Amino acid sequence: MSLPFLRLGSVTKRYGHRTAVDDVSLDVHVGESVVILGPSGCGKTTVLRLIAGLERPDMGEIWLDGRVVAQAGRNLSPPHERRLGYVFQDLALWPHLTVGESLDFVMGSAAVPRTERAKRTREILTLVRIDTLADRHPHELSGGEQQRAALARALVGRPQLLLLDEPFSSLDPDLRKTLRAELDSLQHALELTTVYVTHDREDAAALANRIVEMRQGGITTVREIAREKRRS
Amino acid sequence: MIGIAVAAFALFCGLPLAYMLAQSGTTGATYAALLLDARQRALLYNTAALGTGTALLATLIGAPLGLALARVVVPFKPALRIALAAPVLLPPYVTGLAWVYLGGSAGIVASVMGRDVISEWTYSLPGAILVLSLVFYPLSMLATEVAMRRVETRLEEAALVVASPGRVLRRITLPLVAPSVAAAALVIFVLAVSEFGVPGLLRVRVFTTEVFTAFAALYDFSRATILTLPLLGLSILVAAVAALLVGERLVVTRRGLGSAQLIAFEGWSGRASAAAACVLAIALVAPLAVLTREALAVPSVAAVVQGSREAIGNSLTLAALGATVVTLIAVWLGYARARARRRFGVVADVLFVVLFAVPSTVVGVGLIGVWNRAGVFGRLYGTDGMLLLVYLARFLPVAALALAAGIRYVPTSHEEAAAVGGAGWWRTMIRIVLPQVKLALLATWILVFILAFGELGASILVAPPGEATLPIRIYTIIANAPPAHVAALALLQSVVVLSPLVLLAFVMTAWRTR
Numbered sequence: 001m002s003l004p005f006l007r008l009g010s011v012t013k014r015y016g017h018r019t020a021v022d023d024v025s026l027d028v029h030v031g032e033s034v035v036i037l038g039p040s041g042c043g044k045t046t047v048l049r050l051i052a053g054l055e056r057p058d059m060g061e062i063w064l065d066g067r068v069v070a071q072a073g074r075n076l077s078p079p080h081e082r083r084l085g086y087v088f089q090d091l092a093l094w095p096h097l098t099v100g101e102s103l104d105f106v107m108g109s110a111a112v113p114r115t116e117r118a119k120r121t122r123e124i125l126t127l128v129r130i131d132t133l134a135d136r137h138p139h140e141l142s143g144g145e146q147q148r149a150a151l152a153r154a155l156v157g158r159p160q161l162l163l164l165d166e167p168f169s170s171l172d173p174d175l176r177k178t179l180r181a182e183l184d185s186l187q188h189a190l191e192l193t194t195v196y197v198t199h200d201r202e203d204a205a206a207l208a209n210r211i212v213e214m215r216q217g218g219i220t221t222v223r224e225i226a227r228e229k230r231r232s
Numbered sequence: 233m234i235g236i237a238v239a240a241f242a243l244f245c246g247l248p249l250a251y252m253l254a255q256s257g258t259t260g261a262t263y264a265a266l267l268l269d270a271r272q273r274a275l276l277y278n279t280a281a282l283g284t285g286t287a288l289l290a291t292l293i294g295a296p297l298g299l300a301l302a303r304v305v306v307p308f309k310p311a312l313r314i315a316l317a318a319p320v321l322l323p324p325y326v327t328g329l330a331w332v333y334l335g336g337s338a339g340i341v342a343s344v345m346g347r348d349v350i351s352e353w354t355y356s357l358p359g360a361i362l363v364l365s366l367v368f369y370p371l372s373m374l375a376t377e378v379a380m381r382r383v384e385t386r387l388e389e390a391a392l393v394v395a396s397p398g399r400v401l402r403r404i405t406l407p408l409v410a411p412s413v414a415a416a417a418l419v420i421f422v423l424a425v426s427e428f429g430v431p432g433l434l435r436v437r438v439f440t441t442e443v444f445t446a447f448a449a450l451y452d453f454s455r456a457t458i459l460t461l462p463l464l465g466l467s468i469l470v471a472a473v474a475a476l477l478v479g480e481r482l483v484v485t486r487r488g489l490g491s492a493q494l495i496a497f498e499g500w501s502g503r504a505s506a507a508a509a510c511v512l513a514i515a516l517v518a519p520l521a522v523l524t525r526e527a528l529a530v531p532s533v534a535a536v537v538q539g540s541r542e543a544i545g546n547s548l549t550l551a552a553l554g555a556t557v558v559t560l561i562a563v564w565l566g567y568a569r570a571r572a573r574r575r576f577g578v579v580a581d582v583l584f585v586v587l588f589a590v591p592s593t594v595v596g597v598g599l600i601g602v603w604n605r606a607g608v609f610g611r612l613y614g615t616d617g618m619l620l621l622v623y624l625a626r627f628l629p630v631a632a633l634a635l636a637a638g639i640r641y642v643p644t645s646h647e648e649a650a651a652v653g654g655a656g657w658w659r660t661m662i663r664i665v666l667p668q669v670k671l672a673l674l675a676t677w678i679l680v681f682i683l684a685f686g687e688l689g690a691s692i693l694v695a696p697p698g699e700a701t702l703p704i705r706i707y708t709i710i711a712n713a714p715p716a717h718v719a720a721l722a723l724l725q726s727v728v729v730l731s732p733l734v735l736l737a738f739v740m741t742a743w744r745t746r
Binding site for chain 1: 384386387389390391392393394395396397399403404407408494495496
C-alpha cells in the first residue's frame, strides 16, 4: 500500500486540563474523502485545526505529503506552507474584500503570476457557479452564494488537501442538498483529497469514502463506504 | 432622574459651548481681521503641524503596541498594559517638565556633554510633538487593541492558511481595524491642538497659548474669545468625524472574545516585548527618573510640601468632589445612552465625543463668559465652585461614555425580570443594574479624579486668585522657583495620579477572579 498523503500518528491536544483530541491516529490517501462524524465538542474541529497548523499537537506527529509538519509541541511547517484549502464553519469571508479580491489575495500569497489570476478567477467562479458575483462583498451575497464563495477561496490556490468544517450547517435543507451534490461532483472532477467534519449523518453518507466517528476526543469506529454505493 | 441628569448636562457642558458659538456670530468682522494677519497664519500653521505630527507619531508608536497586546504572547501582559497606558494619565506638562530638565539649556544632557547641544530641539515644534506623542500614544494603543479583539480571529486564520503572518497583518487585519486606528489618530489630533501646558512650557506658539496670553497678560477677553474660535471649529469637526468613523462600536463591544493569541504570531514575542520595554522606558520611566533626580536636590521635602499645602489639599478635595459629582450625573446619562435606540445613540456618541474634544482653554473662556456676571450666576464666580464647573464641563461627556459602555453589558432582560417581579424603576436601578456595573463606576470615578487632578488649561483661566490647585501652582512657579522645588511638586502630582491606577489594577484583578 502506498504511503498515506496525510498521517496523524497518536496525536493528542490538551487545553489546560481538558483533552480535546486524545491519541488520534488517522491515514488519508490521495483522492480520498474522509468524513469525521461526531457530536459538537467531540474534538473534530480541533483535528482539522491541527492538520492546518492553527493548533499545535501536545503529543504525536502529523505527516503531510511525506514530511513531518508537526511533532510533539512544535509546528515544523507554518499553515501557509502546507498548501491547504480550508472552509470554516462560519465561512470567515473577509468583509472588506470582494469575492474577486479575496481570490486575488489567495493567489498573490501563492505567488501566482498576475497574468494568470484573472483566468483562474473566472474558472473557479464558473466551477462553483457564481461567475457573475466577483465584484460583490460578502454581505451582498445570499447564504448559498457565500458558501460558494468560501469554497472558491479554498480551491483557487489549488490546494493539495481540502479541509471542510461543517460548511453547510447554517443552510436550509434544500440548499444543503444541492450544495452537497455540487461538492460531491467537484471532488470527483478535481480529484480532491478532502477531510470533512460534520455532525450530520446524511452529509457523511453522501460525501465519504470513509466515515470516522469521534467521541470525547477519540476515534470510536471507522467505516469504509463502497465507492459505487456512494455514487448512486 | 435621567431628566435631571440631562438638564445638568445641558447646563454644565452645553451652555459654555453655546455661549462660545453665539460669540462667533457676533464677532465676524474683528474675527476676519484677526485671522488674516501673518501672525495668525503662523499660529494656524504651528497648531496644525503640532496636531498632525502628534497624531502620526503617537499612532506610529501606539498602534503596533496595541496589535502586540491583542495578538502576541508577551509576559506580564495585564500589568504591562496598565504601565503602557499610564503616560496618558500623567498631566502632559509634567512629562514636558521632565523633558525640559533632560534636554533644556541647563538640563542633564547639557551638563553631561559639557555644553548645550539639544535645547534648541527641546524648545521647538518637533520637541513638543515628541513630548505629546509620548503622552498620547496610549490612546492609539488601547483603541487598536480593542479593535483587534473585535476582529474575529477566524478571519485571520482563514488568511493564515494561505499567506504568511506579515502579509495577513497587512492585507487582512490592518484594513479591518483601520477605522478605529484612524479615529484614535483624530482624537489625538484634537487633544494635541487643545493642549496648553506642553506648548506653553516648550515655548511653541499655538492657539491655546495665545488665548492664555491674550487673557492673562493682556486682559483682552474679546481677543481671547476670537482666538478660541478656529480651535473650537477644528476640534468639533475632527471629533465628529472620529465619532462617526467608529459609530456604534464606541459603546458596543462583544464580550468574551476569548484568547485571541494566534500561534502564528508566536515568533514575534521577543520583538514585541523589546518594543514595549523601550516605549515604557522612554515614556514613563525616563520622565519619572528625571523628575526624581531633580527633586532629590531639594533641601527639605517637608518645606516644599508645606509651601504648597493649600494647593495640594485643594486639588485633592476638588478632584475627589468633582469625580463624585461627575460620576453621579454621568451614570444616568450613560444609562440613557446605553438604552437608547440605535440612531439616537450614535447622535449621543458624537455629542459626547465632540464635547470632550472642546479644548480646555475654550471651556475656560466659555465658563467665564457664562458665569462672570451680576446676579445669581456671579455669586459662584471667584470661588472654587468654578473649578467644579470646569470638571463637569470637561469630563461629564467622557464619564457618560465610559458608563454607557459598562451598562450596555447588563442585558435589558434583567430589568424586565425585575419589573415583572414587581420592583419599581428606582429599586431596579439600585438593586439590579448598578451593582453589575460597580467596576465601571469605580473606574469612571478614578478616571475623572485623575483627569481633574491634572486639569490645567481651563482651571488656570477660571480659578480664583491665589494658588487654587496643584497644577496651577506648579505651572506658575516654574518660572521663578528652583527646578528641584518644581520637580518635587511634579513628582508628587505623578504619584497622586498613578497610585489610584495601581489600586484600580488590584481591584480589577480581585473582582475578576472572584
